[in-house]
Amino acid sequence: MRFENLEKELKNRNINLSYQRLKILEYLAHNQCHPTVDQIFINIQKSITTLSKTTVYNTLKKLVEEGLVRVINIEDNETRYDIVTEDHGHFKCENCKTIFDFNVNLDSFSINGLDNFRILDKNIYFKGICPECAQVNEKN
Amino acid sequence: MRFENLEKELKNRNINLSYQRLKILEYLAHNQCHPTVDQIFINIQKSITTLSKTTVYNTLKKLVEEGLVRVINIEDNETRYDIVTEDHGHFKCENCKTIFDFNVNLDSFSINGLDNFRILDKNIYFKGICPECAQVNEKN
DNA sequence: GTTCCTGCAAAAGCTTTGCAGAAGA
């Protein structure tokens, strides 16, 4: 999703565009690094010093409800957020903790046992070691 | 994994088989309902009234480390546990909250962008409406 | 003027940690 379209998207969905919400969306759109609530909060607090974490939670909740943002639960101790783009999977390096996107054709794989299930959301989470960390490990 | 093999598995991995651990494993093996820590705790407390939740956490942590149990993070506000069997996906009904297993051939789907990544763990989480809830909804 | 949004403080949950006593090898 391009940032220019976001304002329109918000108006379509009856989400008021406050300065806080604008900054949070801007951050998500320009830094597609799957941030945690804390990362978002710390970064935006630099420009809005009075920002409250409650507002970050409120805004993210609203954006998720309206389908503009997606929750990433790749780990059990941290919730991350991702602005919605095309379908893609998430890979988390267990060494450097970075989350990488990868392309996956969600319609391509053969599943079995979900006849008559209405599928509304698909999440693919992989874990392992990224190429960079694998290389460093080899040297040791 | 069959329950009879679990004791052997534990010995192979140097996990002492205390009564608490036996009961937790028994519960996981016989009730493959992807329980939360709380569900496990409440159920086993019936037979071990002095059971502490810390023990449930400790045991699950150990079992996950040793690869006998798998963590399910389909939602951000609850961690569930699953005794490891063959690869399968998890579908959560957003209405009745039940988690269903489904078969998926994890090698079958075409991914793109993970060359040279060492993949150690794959999780597939779907959400939607199960057939039973879909039927009830139609009637309304 | 009414509705919605923000942000502080407090509360609520879940999970981890420290530690002493008990159990097991």
Added chain:
DNA sequence: TCTTCTGCAAAGCTTTTGCAGGAAC
């Protein structure tokens, strides 16, 4: 005896809730 395990209490985190003031329409 030495190590590991259990379970209580406390601490630590993340997230939610209540509420009063402020902003937007």
